[in-house]
Amino acid sequence: IFIDSLLKFVDFNQVSINDSLVMKINPGTMLDFNAIAQGYxxxxxxxxxxxxxxxxxxxxxxxxxxVKGVNKNDTLWRVGIDKPIENNRERELQAIISLENSSLATSGNYRKFYEKDGVKYSHTINPLTGYPVQHSLLSVTVIAPTCALADAYATAFMVLGLEKSKQIVENNPDLEAFFIYSNEKNEMETFATKQIRKFIELNDTK
Incomplete structure (x- = not known):
């Protein structure tokens, strides 16, 4: 089976939903909501x-x-964001985010990948090509009103890459995001959207 031959099945426009009825134009199309299952x-x-x-x-x-309200210390809930490195067994943190009545989801390519001939291939597949994504984004954390929404956007952003994802967040007042990516020198950098910068503590240790 060639990957190109399967792309015709990857098109949500071939699926229609009417009340409790789901209809597929192409019987080979399959629906998989695993990307938002945990968030939901x-x-x-x-x-x-x-x-x-x-x-x-x-x-x-x-x-x-x-999260909602406060923790046992009567302060905002604090959540650690893992540094996107392999074998991070001791959970070295890239940042800590304080949350207030919101949801958070993180997606990344640094733990799940396939390596062949010294080349690492991400587990995240670009639905337009059928092949693993290739860009500089290592991890993205999305903050949204619901966790299903945060989970969905976090997964989508790992496909879209840094710049397109930043544009979407900037045009959606319900979203905030924290990106970890590699620069041209293969050095790790971060970008946080404006509204959550005051709630983030960065770990600058290398």
Whole structure:
């Protein structure tokens, strides 16, 4: 099977949704919502807690999370962002973000990859080409009103790359993001959108 022959199945315009009915124009098209599954699960659990009258909580599933209120120290919830390096077993942090009544999801290519002949191939696939993405973005953390939304955008941004992702965030007032990427010298750099810069503590150690 050639990758090019499968691209015709990757088109959401071939899927229509009417109430509870899902119709596929091409029977070979498959729907996979794994990219937002953890984020959606977080939202379901968070709403359950709110229905029970719980005003302060942090719900986390697989690194995606949603917070409300304050922690036991009566301060904002603080979340560590891993440095995107291989074998980061001791969880060296790139930054710490303080969250207030919001959701957070992180996506990256530094843990899941395939290596052949000394070349690393990302697990993130570009749906336009069918091949692993190739750009400088190592990790992106998205803050949004819901965790499913944050999870979806984090995954999409890992496909789009840094510049296109920054444009989307700038045009969407509900989103904030923290990017970790490689510059032309293969050195790690970061970029945080304006509104969350005051809530981020960077770890500048190399």
């Amino acid at each position: 699960s977080v939202d379901v659990l968070a709403l359950f807690l709110e229905e029970k009258g719980i005003e302060n909580y942090m719900v986390e599933v697989g690194g995606e999370l949603r």
